[in-house]
Amino acid sequence: MSASAPPSSDLTPRQREILTLVQELGFTTIETLADRFGVSAQTVRREIIRLQAGNFLQRFHGGAGLASGGIRSAYAQKLTIAPEGKQRIGKAVADLVPPGASVFLDVGTTVEATARALLRKPGLRVVTASVSVAQIFCSGGVFDVVVTGGTTRGANGSLVGHAAITSIMGFRFDYAILGLGGFDDDGAPMDFDLEKIAVRQAAISRARRTIAVADHTKFEQVGTARVAAAEAFSLVVVDAEPPLPLREAWEHAGTNWLVA
Template sequence: MSARGAASPKPAALTRRQRSVLAAVQELGFVTIDGLAREFEVSSQTIRRDIIKLQQANYLHRFHGGAGLTDGTFRPGYAQKLTTAPAGKERIGRAVAEMIPDGASVYLDVGTTVEAVARALLSKMTLRIITCSVSVAMIFCSHGKFDVFVTGGSVRGANGSLVGGVTTESLKMFRVDYAVIGFGGFDDDGAPMDFDLEKIAVRQVALAHSRHGIAVADASKFGKAGVARVAPLSAFHALVTDNEPPKPLRRLFDTAGVRCVVA
């Protein structure tokens, strides 16, 4: 049974439009039914049915005339993330830094947990950094220690995430030793999940062009799900977190041969 309950639809059951509605709520915090109806060129009743379905799946909360974020399901805004488990994220960052040797090439994803990894990597002597995060790049640029390559692409969100075809094509030029990937929750089989399909596409390319995939997530992600899968567990060599996962989730990691590091 799904952790969201038997009545909740699987993410794969959502239509393209419903996924786009989720992305809009995630980006804006609140959307109106009339505005969505105009954007997707459908009736208000059609959008209302979409929102009702998404609310039943606990992806968002329906309000009069629109929909907004619901606590515990959607990822919080970037400013809120900065205050979520900061000590745990710093421990995760140090643990990942211990796994990466001097001289390695490293892809760093977006997000506050990955930013903690970036700060911890400043202790290294030499690294080659590839990132799609403006925020991550600035951490390194302010110290001038490493070679840093920032992908092109369209800027998405307050954390300076770069997405789109330019981003994915840029990543295909590289073959990195380690890819450090953030995410927002877990599927029933333990696979990492997230909400933004464009960011997921970037992560998938990065994993495909890396020798070792390292997933990073603080304990607030346990028991949560996303809209779509980032990759199967088999795509990762390790998951680094700040607290012991629930036993069912830990068993999934063990079965998949994924090393679980509790920082």
């Protein structure tokens, strides 16, 4: 008998986190998930079977991957999550960045919304590790954008690896604008891909101010690893009021936030 298919609103927190990991990484193993959640491999298999029944992911031998449509489908799905909130975040960040500033732009759909808002800002000096962000500026008639080297990773054209980090270390930014995948208990931004995290850490080290951008769906997410401590971020721009524990963690760290 096949498992019944749950609607997305009925997914448990663990199922949502499994789905987020698969969407970020493309594939993850049963062993990795069992270690992460502190449960048996059989428990993880049951979760994967239920998620596959809902066409959220595809079960493979030893793990789980993206459902048919692949990585590009997962990226397209992200574009439909909180689009108005991401637009508000982008406008709020653009209002903070003065004309002529030097800006590093990370990867991700919220950062892409910020890039669109920054098109109206004259004289920016932009460096990005995202092919998609570079395309946004080129489509908007802004062509003097520096794209880091590196290896492309994922459908959004993220650039990672030694070449990307070396390129970033040659610059000094007024602002680094970074996406993220979730938050640790102490409010520190987290993500799922260690290579993308390494690129973000390089950008933080070269920026006078670091701004994290996140829509409200990230409030309850926990990533694989920390990007940096909460105090490393000058500001977190979100599209809804954060839950009390997250606000208290940011207050303790001295990290400011702005609800767009």
